[in-house]
Amino acid sequence: MDDNTGPSRRPTLGDRRKERIDALATAGTVVDEPGKSLLRSAxxxxxxDPVFLVGAAITLVFVVLAIISPxxxxxxVTANxxxxxVRPQSNPVPGPEPGHLLGxxxxxxxxxxxxxxxxxxxLVVGVFATLLGLLGxxxxxxxAGAIGGFVDTVVMRIVDVMLSFPALLLAFTIASLAREPSQWTLIIAIATTQVPIFARLLRGSMLAQRSSDHVxxxxxxxxxxxxxxxxxxLPNAMGPVIVQATLSLATAIIEAAALSFLGLGNPxxxxxxxxxxxxxAQRYISEAPHLAFYPAGCIIVVALGFTLMGESLREALDPKSRR
Structure with a gap:
């Protein structure tokens, strides 16, 4: 009678190999799950992401305070x-006291x-400057990306010329051309410096879309x-541009503060x-440095919030970082 027959037979070498092959085959089985869109995955x-949450919290607080601040x-703000x-010789800047938290x-x-x-x-200067720059x-x-050819060459050479100047210097030059400084001259000057950044980024995305399968x-x-x-x-090429707009808000706020500091903002x-x-505050920087510390701290914190949020968005939407 054959020993390999019956329910109690011992597994042979071939049986063990077969079991190992079956185990390896089932280990790589992919579970069928529904697909996720890019926005949902991001x-x-x-x-x-704690970095994004911190940036979003700072931005949200800033926006809410800006809206309800009046x-x-x-x-x-016009009352004194x-x-x-105020004593010009002994006490030029009154300090904190009850009812006046910061003096x-x-x-x-x-x-x-x-x-x-x-x-x-x-907020008004940063948002409107970014929107105008984004539109341009x-x-x-x-x-440039849709037509190509001669139009692409002309537009990109204009963009290259604008990018050859430092952004703050270009904004300073444009703002100084105005007869009287105002909030809108500040917005236009900053928006002009952001136009070539958005144009180059969108043009690259549009060129990538021209050879895509759906096009x-x-x-x-x-x-x-x-x-x-x-x-x-255009809709499929707008993702990187929207992310850049978030980062440009931080740049717009810093440039607006710099131009206003130089006297080119709203007088x-x-x-x-x-x-x-x-x-x-620069007149009293040695006697009362807090006059400059508080607005400078606000500018730094708000710019940091937009930067953290924008960098997190860029990483979340980048296919290479999701591997």
């Missing part, structure tokens, strides 16, 4: 309740209230070139702005 990474400021305590400036105006209201002006960059980048399929089906550009190429002190407050 959000799942961002909500677990209603929560304890004093009117501590003017009677007052050299004109007796409440410093805390001016910081709160100044956040709104800083999208226009030039779409023309080639649309052309083979006879879709009009205008529809291909606005329905297929009306009834509408305080952090860069303007820095410029006014």
């Amino acid at each position: 959000w799942e990474r961002l909500r677990r 209603w929560i400021a304890p004093w009117d 309740p501590l003017i009677d305590k 007052a400036d050299d004109r007796g105006r409440d410093l805390f209230s001016r910081l709160l209201v100044g956040s709104r002006q800083t 960059g999208i226009t030039l980048g779409a023309l 080639l399929a649309a052309r083979s089906l006879g879709v009009r070139p205008r529809a291909i550009v606005f329905r297929h190429m 009306d002190q009834r509408q305080p702005e952090w860069g303007q407050m820095l410029g006014l």
Whole structure:
């Protein structure tokens, strides 16, 4: 009678090899799961990223305070309740006291209230400068990336010339051309420096989209070139541009503060702005350094918030970082 028959037979060498092969085959089995969109995958990474959460928290607090600042400021920014305590020789800048958390400036105006209201002006300049720069960059980048040829060459040479100048120097030159400095001259100057950044970035994304499968399929089906550009190429090329806009907000805030510090911003002190407050504080930098410390600290923290959020968005949307 054969010993290898029956329920109690011992496994042979071939049986063990077969079991090992089956185990290796089942170990690499891929579980069938539903696919995830790019935005959903990016959000799942961002909500677990402490860097993004810190940046988003700073940005959210800044935006909320900028919106509601006129209603929560304890004093009117044009009033000078501590003017009677200003002594040019002995006490040029009144310090903190009950009802005045950070004290007052050299004109007796409440410093805390001016910081709160100044956040709104800083937000307005940063947002509008970035939006105008984004609009101009999208226009030039779409023309260069969609049409190509001579138009692409002309647009890119203009962009190269603009990028050859330091951004702050170019903004300073444009702002100084205005007959009278104002908030809008500041916005236009900063927006002009951001146009070539968005244009070059969008143009590169558009060129990558021109050779993609969905664009080639649309052309083979006879879709009009205008529809291909606005329905297929441009929407799919906007991802990196939106991320860059978040980073450009931080740059816009810093450049706006620098130009206001140099006296090229809004000269009306009834509408305080952090860069303007820095410029006014330089007269008392040795006696009262806190006049410059508080607005400078606000600028640094807000710019850091936008930078952290933008860098986290860039990493989350980058396919190479998701491997």
